[in-house]
Amino acid sequence: MARLVTSPYRAGTPVHRGGLLVIQPLGRKQCAQCRGGPLALLVLEEGAPCCLDCADLGHLLFLPRGDTALTRRSREESGLSVVVVRFNRRKGRYERQGVLVEEAGLARAEARCLVDAEARRRRRMRDARRRAAEDVRFTDAFAAEIGRLFPGCPAERARGIAAHASLRGSGRVGRSTAGRALSETAVVSAVAASVRHLDTPYDQLLMSGVARGAARRRIAPVVETVLEGWRAERGATGQGAG
Numbered sequence: 001m002a003r004l005v006t007s008p009y010r011a012g013t014p015v016h017r018g019g020l021l022v023i024q025p026l027g028r029k030q031c032a033q034c035r036g037g038p039l040a041l042l043v044l045e046e047g048a049p050c051c052l053d054c055a056d057l058g059h060l061l062f063l064p065r066g067d068t069a070l071t072r073r074s075r076e077e078s079g080l081s082v083v084v085v086r087f088n089r090r091k092g093r094y095e096r097q098g099v100l101v102e103e104a105g106l107a108r109a110e111a112r113c114l115v116d117a118e119a120r121r122r123r124r125m126r127d128a129r130r131r132a133a134e135d136v137r138f139t140d141a142f143a144a145e146i147g148r149l150f151p152g153c154p155a156e157r158a159r160g161i162a163a164h165a166s167l168r169g170s171g172r173v174g175r176s177t178a179g180r181a182l183s184e185t186a187v188v189s190a191v192a193a194s195v196r197h198l199d200t201p202y203d204q205l206l207m208s209g210v211a212r213g214a215a216r217r218r219i220a221p222v223v224e225t226v227l228e229g230w231r232a233e234r235g236a237t238g239q240g241a242g
Contacts, residue, residue, distance in 0.1 A: 020043075020057075020082040020083070021043070021082065021083055021085060022041050022042065022043055022052070022057065022082050022083070022084045022085070022100055023041070023042055023043070023044065023084070023085055023086065023087075023094075024040070024041060024084060024085070024086035024097055025038075025039060025042055025049070026086070026087060026089070029042055029049045030049065031049060031050055031051035031054055032045075032048035032049055032050060033050055033051070033054040034051060034053070034054055036051050036053075037051070039051055041062070041084065041100075043055040043057065052100075057080075057082060057100060059102070059103070060080065060081075060082065060100035060101060060102060060103075061100065061101060061102070061103050061106055062084065062098055062099075062100055063098050063099050063100070063101055063106060064097065064098040065096060065097055065098045065099075067113075069113055069116070070109055070110065070113050071098070071099055073108075073109035073112050073113065074099065074101040074105055074106050074109040075099060075101060075105075076105075076109070077101075077102075077104075077105035077106070077108040077109045077112075078101040078102040078104075078105030078106070079102060079105070080101075080102060081099050081100060081101045081102070081105070082099065082100040083096060083099055084096070084097045084098045084099060084100060085097060131168065135166065135168055138166055139159070139162045139163050139166050140162075141182060142161075142162035142165065142166050142182065142187065142190075143155075143158045143159045143161070143162035143163075145182045145187050146158040146161055146162060146187055146190075146191055149184060149187055149188065149191075149231070150191055150227070150230035150231055151230070151231075152229055152230035152231065152232060153191065153230045157194070160194075161190055161191055161194045162190075164190075164194070165190035165193075188227075191227065191230075192223055192227060195222075195223045195226045195227065196216070196219060196223055199222065199223075199226055200219035200222045200223060201219065202215055202216070202219045205218065205219070
């Protein structure tokens with residue numbers, strides 16, 4: 001990026017080492033040649049403000065800063081381009097506000113960016129479909145592991161627990177390293193959390209002002225009873241098979 005410096009010959013006048021420079025004035029300025037104004041943009045010629053038309057730059061379009069790719073491509077596609085700056089009083093320096101580029105160059109640059117945007121959109125769609133398929137497979141595996149550890153847990157409940165625990169971006173136990181590995185500790189933790197919230201008065205205790213630790217201790221026997229009941233189904237099935 002070309003640097004902007006303050007001219008040693010006229011205080012506050014920016015000098016652009018890359019060539020032409022256009023200024024967004026802070027105050028009301030008139031063109032020294034045609035007396036038109038107030039000017040939204042001007043060029044300093046021998047220290048006097050000059051409008052873009054008088055400076056032979058009136059055919060250019062202003063492209064505000066913000067889209068780096070479009071700015072770069074617009075300058076590449078334009079035979080003539082000019083940096084636009086404005087003085088920041090608080091920082092005591094000129095800052096880039098955008099560029100002036102040729103209309104045809106801007107149109108070509110926009111077309112190039114649209115091609116890239118469409119490619120990115122298609123890639124995002126492919127990635128989204130891939131992640132969705134991965135999430136479904138992982139949720140199925142998590143639910144199957146719940147069923148293995150807690151055969152008495154209803155299938156729909158197991159599926160709901162798995163979907164809740166493994167929601168992408170949630171930070172829940174299913175998205176942890178242990179959860180992704182389907183460790184028994186992570187699966188049991190997810191099931192216990194579901195029982196705590198849905199099968200006990202835990203949430204009501206919290207809402208009534210009971211501290212979280214005290215509330216957990218109070219409902220712990222109920223949670224363990226439910227978990228043992230769901231585990232016991234496995235034992236009963238094993239005995240029946242024997």
